[in-house]
Amino acid sequence: MSPRQHEIAERVAEANAEFYQAIETGDIDLMRRVWAEEDQAPDLVCVNPGWPLLRGRAEILRAWSLIMANVPYIQYVLTETHIGVNGDIAMVTCGENVLTAEDDSPGFVAGGQVVTTNLFIRTAQGWRLWSHHASPVLLEEDDEDEE
Template identity: 90%
Template sequence: MERVAEANAEFYQAIETGDIDLMGRVWAEEEQTPDLVCVNPGWPMLRGRAEIMRAWSLVMANVPYIQYVLTDTHIGVSGEIAMVTCEENVLTAEDDNPGFVAGGQVVTTNLFIQTEQGWRLWSHHASPVMLEEDDPDDE
């Protein structure tokens, strides 16, 4: 399970540091897994390594700052397949608004497959959590 946790951490490290080469090493190759899939909140489903890597390149080129604090992380391993579920507490900033930081919460399932190179990401599915707004009548 430790190696799965490390592979999962590398995925988030790649995003936070804008390291597209690391992101490429995190994801499995097409011949290792059928139908690589990536679902990010508000995006259409991405299928295949080329489409997924192109999308991450765009994210990395256009998000100047992003940080993930993972909570409620659970790892399950069955043979050559591993599943990581967690809550992503995300902080982002924008270039055109210095000092502005936005936050959000996302629940995520990451599936990994054991390959000769180690654990590699097969599927990333992230869904936003709708946070309750404070009701002014409750005050």
């Protein structure tokens, strides 16, 4: 990888990290900055596990506002992150290991694994999210649990 390619991949990684930071901190203003504008990337889409497909910036940001307002705690540990760039388009694939508190009970944390594809487009403001698609991973039970 050339120094220029490495620099571009770092910028894409930063944009991807900002997306997760916005969710973890409940920062809707940061989430607005993360997503591209409609004129920069037509047909913005977002798919979260268990949700219908969200289309368009307004619908996507409304859904994220709802999620962030109703989840008291969420943390992502990303694994197997891979970044591919072709011109003004970048794709980030990764595993999301999610820890979340689903109510206000102290110490109550649920976890899950999700595989994700995030597409970014290069704009005058930097790399912006065009599409987020997250799909749950079904975990296999241990053989002992089946007996």
